[in-house]
Amino acid sequence: MPSRTTITTREKSHDRAIGCAAAAENCTFFGGIARISASQLHFSEVGARPGVGNRARMLRGGDRMIVHSIDWGDVFSFQDYGALVALLANSIIAGAVLGIVGGLIGVFVMQRDLAFAVHGVSELSFAGAAAALLFGGSVVAGSLGGALVAAILIGILGSKARDRNSIVGVLMPFGLGLGILFLSLYDGRSANRFSLLTGQIVSVSSPDLGWLIGISAFVLIGLLVMWNPLRFDSLDNVAASARGIPTGALSLAFMVLLGLIVAVSVHIIGALLVMALLVTPAAAAMRVAAGPLTVPLLAALFGFVSAVGGILLALAGTLPVSPYITTISFLLYAGCWLVQRSRARVTRRSQPVTSAAA
Numbered sequence: 252m253p254s255r256t257t258i259t260t261r262e263k264s265h266d267r268a269i270g271c272a273a274a275a276e277n278c279t280f281f282g283g284i285a286r287i288s289a290s291q292l293h294f295s296e297v298g299a300r301p302g303v304g305n306r307a308r309m310l311r312g313g314d315r316m317i318v319h320s321i322d323w324g325d326v327f328s329f330q331d332y333g334a335l336v337a338l339l340a341n342s343i344i345a346g347a348v349l350g351i352v353g354g355l356i357g358v359f360v361m362q363r364d365l366a367f368a369v370h371g372v373s374e375l376s377f378a379g380a381a382a383a384l385l386f387g388g389s390v391v392a393g394s395l396g397g398a399l400v401a402a403i404l405i406g407i408l409g410s411k412a413r414d415r416n417s418i419v420g421v422l423m424p425f426g427l428g429l430g431i432l433f434l435s436l437y438d439g440r441s442a443n444r445f446s447l448l449t450g451q452i453v454s455v456s457s458p459d460l461g462w463l464i465g466i467s468a469f470v471l472i473g474l475l476v477m478w479n480p481l482r483f484d485s486l487d488n489v490a491a492s493a494r495g496i497p498t499g500a501l502s503l504a505f506m507v508l509l510g511l512i513v514a515v516s517v518h519i520i521g522a523l524l525v526m527a528l529l530v531t532p533a534a535a536a537m538r539v540a541a542g543p544l545t546v547p548l549l550a551a552l553f554g555f556v557s558a559v560g561g562i563l564l565a566l567a568g569t570l571p572v573s574p575y576i577t578t579i580s581f582l583l584y585a586g587c588w589l590v591q592r593s594r595a596r597v598t599r600r601s602q603p604v605t606s607a608a609a
Contacts, residue, residue, distance in 0.1 A: 346558035354554030357533030362485035371419035374426030375401035377522030381433035402510025450521035538587035
């Protein structure tokens with residue numbers, strides 16, 4: 252059995268390794284810049300078993316195979332980081348806008364028990380984007396169309412929580428199945444298909460950024476206009492209806508706003524993990540605050556930190572943007588949960604002291 256020979260590609264076969272890896276789509280592209288951890292690509296003779304920790308996938312290069320070893324250099328690399336930040340400024344701006352608006356609308360999502368509906372809308376948005384990708388249309392328009400159809404159906408037919416959950420349960424697999432069908436028929440770049448599910452930080456062009464900011468501004472203005480009646484309806488639907496507030500029209504209007512922000516969020520974080528921007532920041536804020544002003548401000552702050560922080564980490568890494576955003580969002584929620592538990596423990600300990608003093 253031939254002995255294993257390892258040759259550092261940076262020293263002897265850098266160009267060949269880059270060419271083979273790029274041809275096999277084994278490198279990550281940031282706005283036309285191909286980034287690959289060249290020092291982690293090694294050659295081993297055919298027949299040799301890859302060492303522990305090496306990726307199972309190997310690329311044949313003549314009489315040798317390329318084995319991609321996994322270490323922290325595969326996850327983070329700050330080489331040319333400043334240039335990447337400047338190049339992808341559109342994505343950072345888009346993440347900041349979506350984080351703030353998503354955190355604000357997420358407060359009402361939590362108060363109205365619509366977290367499940369967010370996922371249902373995102374699946375129809377994914378189906379619309381996949382259809383547009385297949386037929387050569389605008390992915391943004393397709394995403395918006397699918398999200399609005401789902402939001403309007405949920406808003407009209409799901410006036411009660413039981414009806415709403417059943418409708419969402421029907422729409423989710425239908426939308427996901429349609430999206431998978433359209434993507435399976437699409438014969439273009441695999442990165443385009445993958446980005447609809449997990450997000451893509453390089454997909455925000457200047458025209459897309461304009462659309463995103465415009466739609467987010469429309470959603471924000473709509474929220475501010477109906478903030479007080481929407482909050483009243485979210486906290487006590489029966490009392491709001493008795494006061495003459497048109498709860499049905501208000502619910503439909505809110506679902507339309509939710510559909511719009513879900514559609515634009517799909518392009519950043521993907522359809523599968525959109526709740527990390529529209530649910531988790533607000534849920535974390537509600538763990539540590541209860542004021543009518545404090546909760547929305549904290550939710551917007553947590554959304555901003557999750558989106559922008561995740562994008563900045565993704566620029567230094569080779570993974571999709573969604574794992575970074577979801578991890579930051581989860582850590583914020585876990586931290587707020589620990590703070591809530593700590594406060595409750597302190598309160599329980601202080602109650603006997605207060606009772607004894609009285």
